[in-house]
Every structure is written in structure tokens, then in C-alpha cells.
Amino acid sequence: MAVTSPLDAAAIRADFPLLADSERPLVYLDSAATSQKPAVVLDAMDTYYRTINANVHRGVYRIAEQATNELEGAREKVRRFINAASCAEVIFTRNATESLNLLVQSWGRTNLRPGDAVVLSHMEHHANIVPWHMLAAERGIELRWIPLTEDDRLDLTDLDTLLDGAKVLSVTAMSNVLGTITPVRTLTDAARAAGAISIIDGCQSVPHSTTDVQALGADFVAFSGHKMCGPTGVGVLWGRRELLEAMPPFIGGGEMIREVRLDGFTCNELPWKFEAGTPAIAEIIGLGAAVDYLEGIGMDAIRAHERMLTDHALRTLEARFGTDIVIHGPADPDQRGGVFSFAFRDLHPHDISQILDERGVCVRAGHHCAKPLMRLMGVGATARASVYLYNTTEDIDALADALEAAGAFFAF
Amino acid sequence: MPGLEDLYREIILDHYRNPRNRGELESPPALRVEGFNPLCGDEIVVYLELDGEGRIAEIRIGGQGCSISQSSASMMSAAVKGRTIAEVGDLTRAFKAMMSIHESSLGGEAAEPAEVPDVKLGDLEALRGVVKFPVRIKCATLAWNTLAQALDDAAS
Numbered sequence: 001m002a003v004t005s006p007l008d009a010a011a012i013r014a015d016f017p018l019l020a021d022s023e024r025p026l027v028y029l030d031s032a033a034t035s036q037k038p039a040v041v042l043d044a045m046d047t048y049y050r051t052i053n054a055n056v057h058r059g060v061y062r063i064a065e066q067a068t069n070e071l072e073g074a075r076e077k078v079r080r081f082i083n084a085a086s087c088a089e090v091i092f093t094r095n096a097t098e099s100l101n102l103l104v105q106s107w108g109r110t111n112l113r114p115g116d117a118v119v120l121s122h123m124e125h126h127a128n129i130v131p132w133h134m135l136a137a138e139r140g141i142e143l144r145w146i147p148l149t150e151d152d153r154l155d156l157t158d159l160d161t162l163l164d165g166a167k168v169l170s171v172t173a174m175s176n177v178l179g180t181i182t183p184v185r186t187l188t189d190a191a192r193a194a195g196a197i198s199i200i201d202g203c204q205s206v207p208h209s210t211t212d213v214q215a216l217g218a219d220f221v222a223f224s225g226h227k228m229c230g231p232t233g234v235g236v237l238w239g240r241r242e243l244l245e246a247m248p249p250f251i252g253g254g255e256m257i258r259e260v261r262l263d264g265f266t267c268n269e270l271p272w273k274f275e276a277g278t279p280a281i282a283e284i285i286g287l288g289a290a291v292d293y294l295e296g297i298g299m300d301a302i303r304a305h306e307r308m309l310t311d312h313a314l315r316t317l318e319a320r321f322g323t324d325i326v327i328h329g330p331a332d333p334d335q336r337g338g339v340f341s342f343a344f345r346d347l348h349p350h351d352i353s354q355i356l357d358e359r360g361v362c363v364r365a366g367h368h369c370a371k372p373l374m375r376l377m378g379v380g381a382t383a384r385a386s387v388y389l390y391n392t393t394e395d396i397d398a399l400a401d402a403l404e405a406a407g408a409f410f411a412f
Numbered sequence: 413m414p415g416l417e418d419l420y421r422e423i424i425l426d427h428y429r430n431p432r433n434r435g436e437l438e439s440p441p442a443l444r445v446e447g448f449n450p451l452c453g454d455e456i457v458v459y460l461e462l463d464g465e466g467r468i469a470e471i472r473i474g475g476q477g478c479s480i481s482q483s484s485a486s487m488m489s490a491a492v493k494g495r496t497i498a499e500v501g502d503l504t505r506a507f508k509a510m511m512s513i514h515e516s517s518l519g520g521e522a523a524e525p526a527e528v529p530d531v532k533l534g535d536l537e538a539l540r541g542v543v544k545f546p547v548r549i550k551c552a553t554l555a556w557n558t559l560a561q562a563l564d565d566a567a568s
């Protein structure tokens with residue numbers, strides 16, 4: 001059964017200068033770490049610096065006003081992209097990590113008392129673990145963990161017990177190690193029923209499928225721009241307005257205030273209340289261009305393309321290597337995204353990625369910032385390949401060829 | 413661009429395939445020290461027994477990791493067995509000097525040792541190519557850092 005893609009990935013590659021360079025053909029299979037950037041994003045940032053570089057807000061001269069309009073225009077693009085009710089709910093941060101820290105520091109420190117429970121899962125990224133550990137050290141909150149099933153999905157059997165009396169549920173929408181897509185709506189519904197707020201780490205889901213924050217039923221969603229064709233240095237926190245209004249600011253300084261006196265200050269309104277200091281203007285404008293680019297291609301088409309690649313990868317690797325390869329995560333392409341962690345024979349992930357690199361195949365080796373999950377899997381590290389809209393079935397085949405070479409190199 | 417043959421020299425692959433002094437020693441009496449490379453999850457366990465004259469009478473290596481960390485540990489165990497603590501200290505400094513330029517520029521270890529002891533590195537020279545692959549340097553130095561820690565423990 002051939003699975004088809006609605007995308008012409010070969011044509012899409014031409015939009016990405018680093019991939020279009022035929023001098024150094026690259027099989028880039030590390031988009032879960034960061035995506036490549038299309039020329040339109042680079043151009044948008046370049047144009048800002050070359051033609052309207054000025055600090056935003058409060059400037060009355062022409063280019064300052066243009067820069068402000070571009071920045072706030074990017075916010076509107078992101079709002080539309082995730083279907084937020086208002087731009088007041090779209091806060092620019094540095095990355096998803098900062099978005100999550102903002103939540104823990106601002107919402108968490110205001111609302112959590114010693115003994116309060118926070119429910120996380122065993123497949124979280126360190127960004128959704130360590131900030132909670134930090135608060136636990138300070139506040140004595142209790143962390144509870146949703147376990148995994150045999151086939152690497154969240155085990156929701158005891159979800160209601162875990163949520164009983166909990167104040168927060170914070171989980172990923174898709175694992176950056178296993179590729180597992182989690183049942184977000186089921187989770188947020190259960191959290192609400194238990195009286196907990198829900199936070200979704202959308203780092204791996206927002207770049208790869210349609211996101212409607214209102215339909216997710218979550219209170220907060222965090223994601224990074226650099227994994228969705230945007231530049232590094234800009235991330236997003238979306239939150240429900242009532243909750244954001246009630247939260248104290250995170251970082252203090254310029255931009256986030258309405259009034260400052262010798263004896264105190266009052267906060268600016270949303271979203272600027274959470275955006276202290278000069279923002280990453282060029283990067284935010286770049287992210288706006290990335291959103292335009294992704295929407296032009298279509299998020300449903302991107303998801304369908306990656307589903308096809310996932311199907312192709314699972315079949316190809318299994319057909320060629322049989323029991324020599326163990327691919328983690330659910331076997332059903334509908335239940336997972338295009339992230340494949342694997343073990344190949346008894347080769348160490350470092351050695352695999354080194355030999356793959358020799359053939360221009362970029363995969364990641366390591367713990368992928370998910371050490372609790374690695375421990376659960378009983379491994380120190382995995383090799384991980386991940387795909388995006390510009391990858392082709394040829395890239396997967398090149399991965400398989402390179403793995404074969406690695407196997408031959410270390411055969412003894 | 414450095415090629416794979418700079419990294420995976422035949423002697424390195426040999427130690428990876430047939431690791432020397434692999435195993436455990438009962439501890440105590442043996443010293444047992446673990447080393448981790450937090451970046452890649454590699455783990456080395458060094459077991460040491462010193463004799464009355466301060467020589468390494470026995471050494472065993474446990475743990476798991478990539479070909480570079482495992483072969484470096486194996487080569488180290490062969491190089492230090494039967495040597496005095498002072499000799500091992502010189503060897504360690506010489507080995508780390510071979511690796512250190514890049515390691516310090518990566519923000520890892522502190523500055524290079526002031527003076528590099530004039531000792532023959534022998535087979536260990538095969539690991540010189542690792543410096544061309546900066547992310548792998550920590551793999552090569554893991555066993556040596558762990559051994560240094562074990563000798564520090566022994567001294568105290």
C-alpha cells in the first residue's frame with residue numbers, strides 16, 4: 001500500500017538555502033532539535049536590519065513605527081496560526097524553555113503551596129521537568145509522573161488518581177524522543193475535571209500539525225520558533241487571558257511597566273507585561289515570516305507528508321535491518337510524529353552518528369534532554385532521526401544506506 | 413576535512429573489539445570510582461588495587477559507552493598497570509595535554525598543565541586523531557579523568 005504525500009518536498013528544499021546547496025548535499029534528519037530556515041525567513045530578518053532597524057514601542061519616527069508594526073504584525077500572525085482568541089494571549093519569550101520557566105516562576109510561585117501536586121509524564125523534556133524540580137526545592141511541591149505503556153504511549157489507567165488533588169498537569173503534546181503523540185484533549189479534560197490547570201509543551205507538535213489552542217482545552221501552550229522554520233532566540237507562550245491577567249510579572253524592566261515611581265511600579269497590560277526589555281525584534285519578525293511560509297504550504301499537508309515519511313521509514317528500516325534495529329515509539333504512524341529514536345545492533349549512538357556524518361547524514365546522538373525517559377528505557381543514549389517538510393523518501397533511504405555502512409564498519 | 417580513519421584507527425578498533433582488563437574487582441579492598449559523560453550518557457567504572465610500593469597492581473574497567481570511550485579506557489588500563497602513582501600522574505598529564513587544546517577551548521577542563529611531562533605515550537598516540545573531532549574529546553578523556561579521581565581518593 002503506497003502512502004502518498006500532498007507535498008513536493010523536492011521543490012520545498014529549494015526554499016532552504018542550506019539544503020539547496022548542491023556543493024554540500026545534506027541529508028538533514030535533525031529537525032526535532034532545530035529546523036532549517038527558508039530564505040523568506042532570513043530575508044525578513046535581513047530586511048528589518050537593513051531598512052527599519054529601530055527599537056520598538058515609544059518611537060515616534062518612521063522606522064521605529066515600522067519596526068513596531070512589523071513586530072506586532074508577527075504577533076497577529078502567530079495568534080492566527082494557533083487560533084488564539086487575542087494577541088493579548090500571545091507572549092514572546094526566548095524559547096519554550098523560557099515559556100515554561102515563566103509559568104513555573106509566575107503562576108507556580110503564586111499558586112502552589114507546600115504539598116500541592118504537579119502531574120508530569122515520564123516522556124517530558126528537561127525543560128518541563130527541571131523548572132518544577134526547582135520550585136519543588138523551594139516550595140516542597142509534590143511531582144507525580146504519568147507512566148508509559150509497553151508500546152511507548154502514556155499509560156492513562158491511573159490518570160484520575162494521579163490528578164486527584166493536583167493543581168497542575170504539564171505534559172508534552174509529542175515526545176521528542178519516542179515521537180509519541182499524546183491525547184492532549186483527553187488529558188486537558190481530565191485536568192479540568194480534577195480542578196487542575198493544564199500546560200502543554202507544544203515544541204514538537206506546533207511545527208508539525210495544525211494547532212488550535214482553543215480546541216486543545218489547555219490553559220497554557222509553550223513552543224519554540226526555531227523548530228518551526230523560524231530563527232533561534234524567539235519562543236511563544238500562549239495562555240488564557242484570565243490566568244495571564246492574574247499572574248505577576250516574570251522579569252522586571254522596561255516595556256513591562258505602565259508606571260514606575262521611587263516607591264513601586266504598575267504593570268503594563270498583556271502581552272507586554274511579560275515582555276521585559278528590548279525583545280528579539282528581528283527574530284520575532286522572522287518567526288512571523290516562518291508562520292506565513294508554513295501556512296502557505298499548509299499544516300495539514302505537512303502532517304500528511306511526515307506521516308508518509310514515517311510510514312516509509314518504519315517499513316524501510318524494518319525491511320532492511322529486521323531485528324538488527326529497534327525503533328522506539330508506537331508502530332502506528334497515526335499515533336506518532338516523524339521522530340525515530342533507534343538502537344542499531346550494538347553500536348553506540350555516537351559511533352552511528354559519526355559514521356552517518358561522513359555521508360552527510362545528520363542525526364542526533366545522546367539523551368535528547370530526556371534523562372528520566374532514557375533511564376526508563378534502560379539506555380544511556382539513543383540515535384535519533386527526525387523529519388520535516390523538506391525531507392524526502394530519498395533522505396530515509398540515505399539513512400538506511402548509511403546505517404548499512406556503519407554496520408559494515410563495525411562488523412566484527 | 414578529517415576522515416573517519418583519523419578517528420577510528422585500527423588499534424582503537426582493536427581495543428574496542430577486545431577490551432583489555434575488562435571486568436570488576438571486589439571492592440573493598442579495591443577502589444571503585446565511576447565516571448560519567450553527562451553529554452552522551454557514557455559511563456566508566458574504574459577498579460584499582462595498589463600494592464605496598466604505590467604501584468597499580470590491578471586495574472579493571474566496567475561501564476558502557478562508545479568505541480572511543482571504551483577503547484580509550486582499555487588502552488589506559490594496559491598503559492598504567494604496574495606503574496607507580498607518580499608515573500601514572502605524568503602519563504595522565506601527557507595524555508591530557510595531547511587532548512587539552514580543544515577541550516579547554518570547548519569550555520571543558522581548566523587550562524593546560526603548565527608543563528607537559530616528557531613521557532612516551534606509545535599506543536595512546538593513536539587517540540591523537542580524536543582532537544580533530546572536538547565533540548569526541550570528552551569520550552577519550554573520560555577514563556583518564558575517572559582514574560585521576562580514583563588516585564585522588566586513594567591519596568586521601
Ligand SMILES: Cc1ncc(COP(=O)(O)O)c(C=O)c1O
Nearest residue numbers: 095096097125127176201203224
Ligand atoms: C518536547 C520539547 N520540549 C522543550 C524543548 C526545549 O526547547 P528549547 O530548547 O527551544 O527551549 C524541546 C527542544 O528540544 C522539546 O523537544
